[in-house]
Each structure stands twice: as structure tokens, then as C-alpha cells.
Amino acid sequence: MNVVEQIFKTESVVDIITVFALIRPLPALDGMFNRYRREAFVSGEFAEVYRRLFDEEVLIRNGRLAVKGPSWKAPQFFIEHQKRAKEQQV
Numbered sequence: 001m002n003v004v005e006q007i008f009k010t011e012s013v014v015d016i017i018t019v020f021a022l023i024r025p026l027p028a029l030d031g032m033f034n035r036y037r038r039e040a041f042v043s044g045e046f047a048e049v050y051r052r053l054f055d056e057e058v059l060i061r062n063g064r065l066a067v068k069g070p071s072w073k074a075p076q077f078f079i080e081h082q083k084r085a086k087e088q089q090v
Helices: 003-010 013-020 026-036 038-042 045-055 076-089
Strands: 059-062 065-068
Touching: 003 026, 013 026, 013 045, 013 076, 026 038, 026 045, 038 045, 045 059
Parallel strands: none
Antiparallel strands: 059 065
16 A cells, blocks of 8 residues: 555545645546545545635645645644654755
8 A cells, every 4th residue: 555545545535635736737637536535535525625625725726736824734644744854855
């Protein structure tokens, strides 16, 4: 299982979108959820959470990608990933 697949299997839909919307456009996110978290895609949870994150200004539209909004906070898995990456650089 690759890292992205592991994140999609273990993290919340909110946390996944909060991070991946910054680096992937909506069509790519659709495909990732359809592949790795199909139940969230089919049930409409993905679309509802995506919309809500913009409504709550966690994310702000900026062309094809989102940018961090005033309510954006890094999910715990993202913080831990950054710490590991820094440790490996030392």
C-alpha cells in the first residue's frame, strides 16, 4: 500500500481534503476518492465536505487549486509527516 492510499484509508475525509485540495485540482481529488475511498465518493460525503470546507473558509478558491483560508489548520497526520521529513533531512 502506498503512502497516499494509506492516508486515504486511515484519515478523515475532512483532513484529506484539507491537505490534498492545496496540491490537487478537483478532478484529481474526485479520482483519488473514487479509487481509494469509494464509499465517501459514492455516498456524497466527499462533495459535501469539499463544499463545506470552502463555506467555512478553511479553503479558498484560487484557480484550479485551493489555498489555505483563515480557518485552515494543519491536520495531525500532516504535522507528523512534516516532522518525519525534517528528521530525515538531518
